[in-house]
Amino acid sequence: MAHEQQFLDALKSIFIGAKVEGESGYINLMKIKANYFEKGVFPFLMKDIDLICKPFEKDFREELFDKLYDFFQHYFSESGSIYFRNTAQHHNIYEKVYTDDHDVMLFWKTHMLYYVKTDRLFNSMEIEIDSPAKRKFFFDNSGMELKRSNEKRELTYTFKSIKNGIITLTVSYSEKGRKTKIDEIVQAAKDNGMMLDEEMLEKAFAVFQKQSEVDYFINKNAKAFLDEQFDLWLYQYIFKGESEFNELRLKQLQAMKSIATKIIDFIAQFEEELVKIWNKPKFVLNSNYIITLDKITDEALLKEIFKHKGMINQIAEWQELGMVDKKFNLDFVLEKNLLNEPTNPQYRYLPLDTKYFKDLELDILALFDDLDSALDGWLIHSENYQALNTILPKFLGKANCIHIDPPYNTKSSGFLYENNYGHSSWLSMMNDRIVLSKSILAKNGIFTCHIDEYEFERLNILLDMVGFQNAGTMVWDKGQPVTGAYGLATQHEYVIWKTIDNIKIRVKKRNLELIQAQVSKLLKKNDGAILQTIKDYRSWLRNNNDLSPAEKTFDSFEDTGRIYRSDNMSATDKRTDEKFYRPLIHPATHMPCPVPEYGWRYSPNSMDDLLAEQKILFGEDHTTMPRKKTYLDESETSQLPSMYRSGARGKQGLDELGIAFPFAHSIEFYEYILRSAAPEVNDIILDFFAGSGTTAHASINLNRDDGGKRKYILVEIGEQFINAILPRIKKVVFSDNWKAGIAQEGKGISHFAKYFELEQYEDALKKARYEDAPLFAGTQDAYTSYAFLRDLKMLEAVRVDKNDNNVEVNLEKLYDGIDLAETLSYLTGKWIRRITKDTVEFQDGTSANLSAPDWDDVKSLIWW
Structure with a gap:
């Protein structure tokens, strides 16, 4: 009996997981699991074991439990997760780590799992x-x-x-x-x-x-995983431990596999239930809008808002955010001069938050003929997998740029995340979120990801496995070496660039007009004296920190003022064809000039074209090797270089805004990236590790700079969503100039954004109702029947009238503050045109009833 009790105790312990106190959806999960084991698995299992073991001697029963324990104990963790948990090398556990398409693959122990969270028990x-x-x-x-x-x-x-x-x-x-x-x-x-x-x-x-700190996972396909592993285990057990087989022994081994398969079926069915809850679409909760006053075009409505009782709290927020002082009066907003122009134009960019005016929110939304098209951004307070999975139908293939700065998986980083994941947990966390985001990325879109040395190689291979094309890696030289206990002093990080199609990453020459204007100004100042002007111009280039290193290479100009740089024409690899070694003849001495050791970069025909276009720079005589003349104005864009040098720190910018957050990259760096990753004025930018909201800030600044209408989607789970992201968005749309948290005279921008929470996996676990009763009845096959068919799950929101053959849905029984219009928009993938009290109208002309939701519309949200 010792082996039998050992196995049953271990099965109960590892299947239910470690005992945890407190209140949460996970506590509810443990109760559901305990009921499933005690009233579902255990009675049927013991009955079948007794029946299968009956023809054999007692020794086989002991062997059966010993071997079942030996197999299953490898795959269960203290959190109840199923994966390669206790699989030391000497246990000879096997997994296929290559495919027909790839002879080199990245393998990690938790690759078959959804990463949920890291928590302490x-x-x-x-x-x-x-x-x-x-x-x-x-x-x-x-x-x-x-x-x-x-x-x-x-x-x-x-x-x-x-x-x-x-x-x-x-x-x-x-x-x-x-x-x-x-x-x-x-x-x-x-x-x-x-x-x-x-x-x-x-x-x-x-x-x-x-x-104890543990990782919580869900196995994506527990049955396939455990079936494959048991087949491998059984093969080793049979052929390493035995050499002779008789009919009785074969029947015993068949019995052992039959019992193991039944246990796997039970375990897999519960794990599949968790997969369904994890992947079910989530409700949108507690939504509000941020809208600048200039967008309230109905003056009567604006005056009604100003008279609203919520205006007291709104003004208090503006004061707290440093936008107005104690002397502020709403009359200042409406004041006009004799030309009927606003006396205080800066106030038109004061951001209203509709949480203070919920009874007027629909009136505000009615000002827009096409609501989703009018929005500049969506701010989502949610764990990022749940958010990506929920918004996918609506934004499928629509994001032009994904820009993320994930946790670097190091103890010393300044991120407000559980940062010290093991490599496996970190890769699982990244993998599933990247896979989802790739579906949101447009075919011509660009994916960018910040990372440091610690996970750079693994992440790069992971992104290749997901199916991205490599567009290069940008090295960020931070200019300030950080010394460590060993190795090199680090002063760089990386930004990995990936695409779906192979496209060239280009950057707009932002300062082209500025540079041209400066040359014209200096030529005029120096009365056209070229040498003095070049000297003054090069001094200006050196001292101008707003110019990129690439822009500073354009340090010469012709008598006409046309600006150029001098480029090397040497081939990077040694040429084998003699035609690449043809010397150029100096125009003054008529003697051949030196040829590069590796030959010319360009073909003879191309060299002839350059000569004809006068784009070859010769020295004073034939002893100097010729170079190529590249003009600044030849194109408005150039290929983005792989180096970025800047020691700027984002913390300083946050301090100026008055935002308390310990770490952020500089806004200048993000703007530099987005100018190439989201160059078009109508691009959609997704950031699902939003941190303090720097990506949205950069998007707003680009729109302010070029008049664009870029939209952003930000996802963040932490408290910084409330404490940093929302106040930051409100501040930067009001003004681009701040000091110590107080707005200075600057440039505001018109803005309209929506922010909301999402129902979480934890919330769904907490709300789900699974009956405390026997799971199977009558002639049901416990191993093949769906064990949870009769459970309510979240059907408490539904009332069925059998007489009228009608289903009534009351979602208020589940959560307060459900935004059904936005929820249905994500569920159906349809963009919203208008929202009224009872109806949401979509851009495709269809609509949905909000006051009496259709059962078919919401079924997947509450029953799975």
Whole structure:
């Protein structure tokens, strides 16, 4: 019985996962799993084992459980995830790591999994600290709301009580930046007759926080994975351990496989249920709009907004954001001069947030004939896989640029993410999100991704496996070496550029007109003196930090003022054809000039064309090797170089805006990237690791610069969505000039964006209802029947009237604040034209009822 009990205890433990206290969808998941095991798997399994083992001796039953334990214990983790968990090399576990199309593949242990999140398995616990007096603490974790996704959140502690000399502290995750108030805990303990100090509390906190950190995964196809692994295991067991087979032994081995297959079927069916919940489309929740005042073209509506009670909170927000001072009056917005022009034009870019005017929101939206086309951006507060999977039907093939700055997977980086993933967890996290985003990218779109040395090679191979074409890697020279304990001092990072089709990445010569104007200005100043003007011009180039390194190479000009640079014409590889070694004849001395050691870069015909076009630069005599003359104005674009040099830090820009965020790349760097990655004025830009919102800021700046209508889609799960992204968007549309969080005189821009939350996997787990009852009834086959067919899941929102043959849907029973119009837009892939109280009208002319939703429209959201 020892092997049997060992296997059953292990199966229950690893199938249900480690015990976790608190409140969350994961706690509900553990309850569902426990019920599935105890009332579904276990009774049927034991009955079938008894039946199958009956013809054999007792020893076979012990062998069966021993071998089942030996196999399954390799593949289950403490979080209940199914993958290569305990698979040391000596266990001889095999996996196919190549395909017919690729002889080199990137393999990682969790490649068959959806990465959900990394979290700690916190449990309530008692701790004793001896410094200097003994104190006992009890950390109460029972009411803790666990993380919804992989956002980084700090633990906070509050005083609860002191009883029998034990100090009880309540543990929770921080909300809206809330911190532990140690002084309040110390004072509360003092009021209850016990002395504490900060050092003692910090020690207690540290001990409590040293609890297990685990990765949560879902196996994409648990049945196929476990079936394949068991076949390999059984093959090794049979042919490595036995050499003779009789009829009885073959029947025993068949029985062993039959039981293993039944266990796999049970396990796989539950894992498939989790896959369905993970991939189900998600509800849009708590949506609002940010809209600048200039877009409220109905003056009567604008005056109604100004009289609204929510205007008090709106003005307070403007003051808090540094846009207006305490003297601000709404009359300032409407004031006009004798020419009927606004007296205070800067106020037309004040951003309204419709969360203060929900009863007027539909009136505001009614101002637009084509709502989605009028929007400049979508800001999505969500875990990024859920967001990408949800928005995919609507934005399929529509994003012209994907620009992401993911966590670099290092302990020392400044990102507000759970950053220290193992390579496998990190690759799984990146892989599925990149695959989804590739479907959103247009055929001629560009994918760019920031990364450092640590994951650069693995990420590059991953992107190739996903099916991207390599467009090159940009090396960002940050100019400030960071020393380490070993190796080189690092002063660079990378931006990987990929495309779907092979296209040339070009950059617009942004400063072409500026450079030309400067040469004209200096020629006029120096009365046409060329040598002095060239000297002054080169000094101006050296000292102008707004010019790119490539632009600074255009350091000469002709008498006419036409600007050029001198380029080397040597071949990069040694030419073998003699025609590439034909010397050029100097126009003055009529003698042959030197030929490059490797020959000319261009063919003889091309060299003749350059001579005819007077694009060959000769020296004073024939001893100087000729060079090619390249004019600045030959084209408005040039191929983007692979080097970018800048020591600028984004933190300084955030400080000027008054945004508290520890790390960001510079806005100048993002603008430089987007000028090539999203050069067209109507491009759509996607960033699903939005951080502090720098991508949206850069998109807005480009529109401000060239009058474009680029749209952005930002996805972020962390608290910075509320604390950094939203205030940043509001600030930068109001003005492009800030100092210490206060708007200075600058240039605003008209803007209209929507922001909202998405239902999360965790939320769906928490809402899903699975009955606490036997899973199978009657003649159902427990191994092939769908175990959860009779469960409600999220059908509490539905009422069926059998008499009228009618299905009524009331989604308010599930969540407050559902934006059904936006939800249906993503579900159907249709863009919104108009929204009224009861109807959403789509651009294709169809519509949907919002007050009485059609069951067929919402079925996939609430039942799977």
